[in-house]
Amino acid sequence: DQQVKQNSPSLSVQEGRISILNCDYTNSMFDYFLWYKKYPAEGPTFLISISSIKDKNEDGRFTVFLNKSAKHLSLHIVPSQPGDSAVYFCAASGENSGYALNFGKGTSLLVTP
């Protein structure tokens, strides 16, 4: 069963605007969440993470928000740039999943000029 869900397979945003990518999870034992970006023919690249003790983490243009009660997290990219066009994966881990990262299916972001 899919414990991490990214319900939007694709998203198109204009350059300079905000991109919001969403992720839901079902396992309440997850306590650490990550976002990875993947370009074609490359492996996933770590982008930003958040621990369950926080509800927000910022790194430059990237901010991740965590709503534990809703089991929902989102990645905000402001402002969006054409180079941000990639597939974004949400991943989660926790005590009962051990060392494994549980990934969503990804959201393909296209930033148009």
Added chain:
Amino acid sequence: DAGVTQSPTHLIKTRGQQVTLRCSPKSGHDTVSWYQQALGQGPQFIFQYYEEEERQRGNFPDRFSGHQFPNYSSELNVNALLLGDSALYLCASSLASTLGWNEQFFGPGTRLTVL
């Protein structure tokens, strides 16, 4: 500083054959995880190696086995290949002491096609 490297880049095999994929972790890392990414899916955890032993395993059959060497590099072996084993196989490395944060660094992957 070399990142995670994997070989080969691409591989074509036929059903029933066996395959070995190789991974060298990022410099300074001691833990290697393997993931399978089927088309249109997110990566699925296969297993993780630390101190030359399998520390955790995902929901994959025994046809999938691995090994970690003293230099921390790792191999993934798949026996009796099935068409459904066609996928991108990703290796990720991390440092055990930071595992609580679980920031795993991925290689470019090996694209396996089973005919």
